[in-house]
Amino acid sequence: MARRSVQFWRIEQLNGDALGRPFPARRVAEVLKNAQEAGVDRRFTSVDGTVLLAQAVALTPHPVVLLDRVRETNLPSVGDALGRRKPLPLAPGDHLLETTYFAFLKRNVIAVLTSGNGPRASRMGEYLGGMVGMEPSLVPVVREDVEEILARLEVSRFEFAIPAERLSGKLMEGEWADVLDSTSRLMTEGTFRISLTVGRSGKAEDKQRIRDRIQQLIDLFRRAGSVEHFDYVVAEGKDSLTGDREVVDLLKERFISHVEVDADVFNDPRKSVAEAIAILNRQARDNEAFFERTLPAITGSADSAQVPEIVAGGMAAVRGAMAAAAEDALEKQGGAGHELVRG
Structure with a gap:
């Protein structure tokens, strides 16, 4: 799939x-x-x-x-299991x-x-x-119903990114404050990105516990009111109502x-x-x-x-x-006028 x-x-x-x-x-x-x-x-x-x-x-x-x-141009190649390459079999x-x-x-x-x-x-x-x-x-x-979407989202991933120069524990509270404050002492340039995921292995009850914890951290993150300082903030999961996988962009609030x-x-x-x-x-x-x-x-x-x-x-x-037709018409008009003058 x-x-x-x-x-x-x-x-x-x-x-x-x-x-x-x-x-x-x-x-x-x-x-x-x-x-x-x-x-x-x-x-x-x-x-x-x-x-x-x-x-x-x-x-x-x-x-x-x-x-x-x-x-x-710049077409990819076809290769076998050993990596031997040959051109794509395209007809002329x-x-x-x-x-x-x-x-x-x-x-x-x-x-x-x-x-x-x-x-x-x-x-x-x-x-x-x-x-x-x-x-x-x-x-x-x-x-506009991002609250409703998040409420029924069976979250599997939460990820955000922030430029290093904006890193500060003052942006958040609790656990997030500790993370951002510690990271601000580690890096002053570049971009800091963190991703929390449920993972593929483990028992269903373990995954649900991780999912609940990520949801708590998302709620804490959003209550901080400083999301605009970040470059990228998304939550991903399955919509429990439709069954579709959705990514909720918490900056632009679109999905x-x-x-x-x-x-x-x-x-x-x-x-x-x-x-x-x-x-x-x-x-x-x-x-x-x-x-x-x-x-x-x-x-x-x-x-x-x-x-x-x-x-x-x-x-x-x-x-x-x-344009060609207009130019041709002008030439014909000019030619006719010239003939009249000559006559």
């Missing part, structure tokens, strides 16, 4: 303006599908040279789009694709199923800006759901898409009530007319063609 994360983002702006109506996600998926069926080149090259390629894989109940980072014209899955949900929320190497969420905005001329600005969905996936399934292109769609739909269903409770309602209907059909080269090609 392997673990993937599902991040939740919200489209807050479109092309720099506040978005107060539904984002036309279904139309985006439809034009991508039309381009796929027509064999249109959908690759887009970002300003930093990253090549992106998107395709629609579902329209209902939520539009789902996968975004690939296309790797043509093939590339390495590293994928992130995007599901467009209600209230302009996007659920993003990530992997270690796939494009980050903001790349979707770059891609849509380059291909259809509309660039969504994404902000993370914040968990990332972690899901266990079959590594063999996600290594199989024929099966991975169906599995990703199922995961995203389940996450949408499990969190719909939270979105309704914490996010503003989105009224009106999506403006599908904003999304043009995709052409090879995207908007750069469209603008280039328009």
Whole structure:
């Protein structure tokens, strides 16, 4: 088994303006599908040279789009058990694709199923800006019910990091004060990081005792009121209500759901898409009530007319063609006027 994360983002702006109506996600998926069926080149090259390629894989109940980072150079090698290396068995014209899955949900929320190497969420905005001329600005969905989440979290890990120059026992009380004060005498530069985990071995009752102790230390940590001095503070565990693995970011008070996936399934292109769609739909269903409770309602209907059909080269090609047409028209006008003068 392997673990993937599902991040939740919200489209807050479109092309720099506040978005107060539904984002036309279904139309985006439809034009991508039309381009796929027509064999249109959908690759887009970002300003930093990253090549992106998107395709629609579902329209209902939520539009789902996968975004690939296309790797043509610096490819990894294949090796056997003895470490003998050979090139990836790619046919001429093939590339390495590293994928992130995007599901467009209600209230302009996007659920993003990530992997270690796939494009980050903001790349979707770059891609849509380059291909259809509309660039969504994404902000993370914040968990306003962090207390409720922590109350039902069967914690397995608590971790924080703080720059050495900020280390002081005055930030905390009790056991944490002793830890920070002692560490401040040991290091004055760099970053101090500590991680408390339940561990994999031991009896169930022993693990529960450790879990309870970590929960007490988390409560003590949060009551100190000095969390803002830290660079990184997270609690991880299983949600006792949904069964999902969650990481609660105590600085930003937002969460990332972690899901266990079959590594063999996600290594199989024929099966991975169906599995990703199922995961995203389940996450949408499990969190719909939270979105309704914490996010503003989105009224009106999506403006599908904003999304043009995709052409090879995207908007750069469209603008280039328009500029060429305008220049040609000017030349013709100038030529006609010159002829009239000559006459």
